[in-house]
Amino acid sequence: MKGTVVKFLLKTAWVLELIIALFILVVTVVQMVLTGKDSLDYLALGQFSLDEFLANTMNIVVCLEFVKMLILHTPRAVTDVLLFAIARQLVVSHSSSMDTLLGVAAVALIFIIKKFLLSREDSVLPKDMLAKFSQEFIAKKEEESHHE
Template identity: 30%
Template sequence: MKNIDKNNLSLRIAYIFESMLAMVVLLAVFLGTIDVLRMIWKAYIVDFQTPVQYSQLNDMLGQILLLVIGVELVVMLSLHIPGALLEVLLYAIARKMLLLPKSEGMADVLIGVLAIAGIFAIRKYLVIKDNSNLNVTSIHYEDCEEGQDCDECEACREAKLKEAKSKH
């Protein structure tokens, strides 16, 4: 809420409401995780003598990807950066491709691959590099002092150095 006009009541209420919705989605993901664990328990522990069918495994993977999309949605609602939106879209397209019926032709797979390639192209060429590469594991809030350039901030330099090392 750092960049929001703190005197504007409607923006503050919207921010709080958005945070509450993110918590509701997170609660739904948590409950869905329990459901997935129950599915895995039933398929692999209770009925261990019966091999898991393709449709069962496909349903489990679809459910897990749906939970991942929910978590990424919470990240998108919390961070407000374009990179988070692109990740939600990426997982949604990947889930859709995973759940394509066997009888579907290659046209749907080709469209999915082109959509994923388009998202990577957007990320590479159109998304500003400042904070667009943040994810849950590398959240870095800038603690630059007033009037201090981001290149002068020690925390920002360390984050850029770590990112450069990880690319090599």
């Protein structure tokens, strides 16, 4: 009984994460369109700001990486999100030399982690998890077709 409840809760949490990822993806696509439209309008008016454009596009990239992290659940996806978030902060903000140095050190540390601590298996969703999910999906479809 306890195992069944735990499995149900884990599947529910996973489905909710997918719903959140889908919502973030939809909002990100809308933001992409708005950023493109605004950039063209500002270019036509001669009021284009490269800083604002970079901030918006880097936010979009960070959101896309975050969606991948929610879906994949791999250590490499987490480090990618951190890498892009720190890179965004370095590119967009005009902070002090010490903040920039710390940001560059953080990026270097993430590259070291990716090179020496993460393996190839850390970047791929476990095959047994994909196979198990697809088998459950096929079994539910077959069960539904037998009930009809």
